Amino acid sequence: MSAPVVEVQNLIKWYGPRLAVRDVSFSVAEGEVVGLLGPNGSGKSTIFRILTGYLVPTSGSVAVAGKDATTQSLEVGYVPEDAPLYDHMRVTELLQFMAQLKGLFGRSSTHAVGTVAERLELKEVARVPIGKLSRGYRQRVAIGQALLNDPKLLIFDEPTSGLDPSQVIAIRDLIRELAGRRTVLMASHVLPEIEQIASRVMILLDGKLLTSDALALAAERQRLTVQVVGPEHLVHEAMTAVPGVRSVIVKPDSGGRHLQCLVEADHRPGVAQQLAEALVGRGLALCELGTVRPDLERIFLQLTRRSREKTA
Amino acid sequence: MRRFLVLLVKEERALFSSPIAYVLIAVFLLIMGYSFTLALFISHSMTLVHLFFQIFVLFLLTVPIITMRLIAEERKLRTIEVLLTSRATETQIVFAKFVASMSLIVLMLILSGAYAIVLAIYGDPDWGPIFSGYLGLVLLAAALVGVGLLTSSLTSNQIIAALLSLSAFLLLWIIDEYGYLLPDPFDSLVVNMSLSVHFKPFATGSMYLSDVAFYLSATMLSLFLSVRALAWR
Numbered sequence: 436m437s438a439p440v441v442e443v444q445n446l447i448k449w450y451g452p453r454l455a456v457r458d459v460s461f462s463v464a465e466g467e468v469v470g471l472l473g474p475n476g477s478g479k480s481t482i483f484r485i486l487t488g489y490l491v492p493t494s495g496s497v498a499v500a501g502k503d504a505t506t507q508s509l510e511v512g513y514v515p516e517d518a519p520l521y522d523h524m525r526v527t528e529l530l531q532f533m534a535q536l537k538g539l540f541g542r543s544s545t546h547a548v549g550t551v552a553e554r555l556e557l558k559e560v561a562r563v564p565i566g567k568l569s570r571g572y573r574q575r576v577a578i579g580q581a582l583l584n585d586p587k588l589l590i591f592d593e594p595t596s597g598l599d600p601s602q603v604i605a606i607r608d609l610i611r612e613l614a615g616r617r618t619v620l621m622a623s624h625v626l627p628e629i630e631q632i633a634s635r636v637m638i639l640l641d642g643k644l645l646t647s648d649a650l651a652l653a654a655e656r657q658r659l660t661v662q663v664v665g666p667e668h669l670v671h672e673a674m675t676a677v678p679g680v681r682s683v684i685v686k687p688d689s690g691g692r693h694l695q696c697l698v699e700a701d702h703r704p705g706v707a708q709q710l711a712e713a714l715v716g717r718g719l720a721l722c723e724l725g726t727v728r729p730d731l732e733r734i735f736l737q738l739t740r741r742s743r744e745k746t747a
Numbered sequence: 748m749r750r751f752l753v754l755l756v757k758e759e760r761a762l763f764s765s766p767i768a769y770v771l772i773a774v775f776l777l778i779m780g781y782s783f784t785l786a787l788f789i790s791h792s793m794t795l796v797h798l799f800f801q802i803f804v805l806f807l808l809t810v811p812i813i814t815m816r817l818i819a820e821e822r823k824l825r826t827i828e829v830l831l832t833s834r835a836t837e838t839q840i841v842f843a844k845f846v847a848s849m850s851l852i853v854l855m856l857i858l859s860g861a862y863a864i865v866l867a868i869y870g871d872p873d874w875g876p877i878f879s880g881y882l883g884l885v886l887l888a889a890a891l892v893g894v895g896l897l898t899s900s901l902t903s904n905q906i907i908a909a910l911l912s913l914s915a916f917l918l919l920w921i922i923d924e925y926g927y928l929l930p931d932p933f934d935s936l937v938v939n940m941s942l943s944v945h946f947k948p949f950a951t952g953s954m955y956l957s958d959v960a961f962y963l964s965a966t967m968l969s970l971f972l973s974v975r976a977l978a979w980r
Binding site: 484487488489490491511513515517519520521523532533535536537538540580 | 749750753754757761764765824825826828829830831832833834835980
């Protein structure tokens with residue numbers, strides 16, 4: 436197995452009297468697309484700024500591609516939140532400036548700018564001052580400057596913040612496409628966005644890492660929806676009797692004819708089949724049986740509530 | 748070095764693409780032209796001493812306008828984050844901004860050289876005090892730009908940066924006025940911090956190494972502190 440691209444150990448960051456990052460440890464393997472989910476002010480940007488070498492941690496170690504991140508690593512392409520760029524510069528001018536700052540001069544600079552402009556469809560706005568671009572194009576330029584030196588690790592901080600729905604979809608597709616052979620770390624406080632892009636989700640709250648794989652946690656239990664006709668107590672009794680079933684919620688639907696049930700069960704084969712057999716075996720009319728995909732929202736709420744209860 | 752030059756070009760473009768630089772140059776030349784003409788007609792003397800003292804005061808008032816945005820604006824717009832995560836170092840950023848600002852001031856001084864040329868056309872001026880005066884002004888400007896950069900690196904608010912540097916300049920201008928009243932050795936310490944005390948010899952044609960060292964030390968110290976302020980995050 437190859438060495439992780441990102442290795443964070445016992446990271447702590449104090450801003451004066453405020454503890455922004457509390458003993459965070461995680462690693463990211465090559466090619467992974469990892470989402471960092473957490474409410475505003477939970478420490479996502481601070482962790483990213485430390486990974487890029489912009490901030491120095493109070494304690495702990497941070498390595499990117501095997502190198503100490505505090506000594507700045509060329510292996511990172513960073514797209515900060517809200518795409519801070521020079522408004523007076525034209526798109527090509529900014530990309531050339533950034534390429535040169537990253538150590539690309541002459542032909543290699545021209546080549547890198549041309550490749551990025553083509554890939555991100557920036558050619559038509561090449562001569563437009565950045566201050567006059569739409570938010571979507573501005574974000575593309577910010578992503579473009581991060582790609583210039585073909586870094587191993589791409590870091591996106593709230594990449595779709597402030598964009599309209601069509602721009603959100605375009606940027607999301609772009610990140611997915613870029614992910615391919617690169618390692619991607621992306622922060623967001625928007626849950627569905629992380630869910631759609633990331634292959635692994637870490638949850639952060641008040642500077643503390645609650646889980647480094649929320650999707651795995653969510654997948655530990657399977658959830659099924661059942662629509663059935665029959666007396667409520669019988670339905671409940673039939674389903675709870677099935678081995679592996681952990682909880683059953685039964686509610687009549689709006690028309691009052693059917694019962695809508697949500698079943699949470701252990702991940703073992705044949706649970707759905709046994710549920711169907713149990714219901715039909717008791718003479719109940721089974722109308723529908725389906726599975727629900729892992730519920731990140733539920734995991735997020737559970738973890739954050741538990742953490743806040745502990746703190747209180 | 749190449750990275751420094753890239754940053755310098757960016758700073759020069761930012762400076763000369765904004766109208767502030769041209770307004771400053773125009774105002775500077777207008778005031779100097781008025782002062783030079785008036786003094787020449789009244790005194791009929793082939794000297795620029797009065798002009799150098801005027802430029803001294805004008806620099807105290809205009810340098811904060813030139814330097815206030817340098818780092819404060821980068822902090823406010825968070826472009827400093829993009830620069831510092833692209834392998835540009837704090838030292839390269841600070842020195843590029845310093846050299847770019849100095850280039851504007853040196854340009855203003857070169858343009859004011861027209862008055863020296865007028866003197867040369869219509870008379871036979873003593874070139875010694877003129878050269879020493881210009882050298883003094885360059886050294887003074889370097890120290891002022893250094894302090895301006897320092898105040899700009901301490902805040903993300905341009906107005907606060909300008910007010911801080913203006914206050915520092917005014918204090919260092921008048922600090923010798925009552926410094927003589929202080930007990931020994933504080934009197935000489937305070938008087939020697941004065942910008943005008945170290946400038947007078949340059950303007951009148953005398954050059955002392957101690958005055959050169961004062962301005963150079965102030966410049967280097969403020970640039971060093973600016974780099975540290977930028978690195979403190």
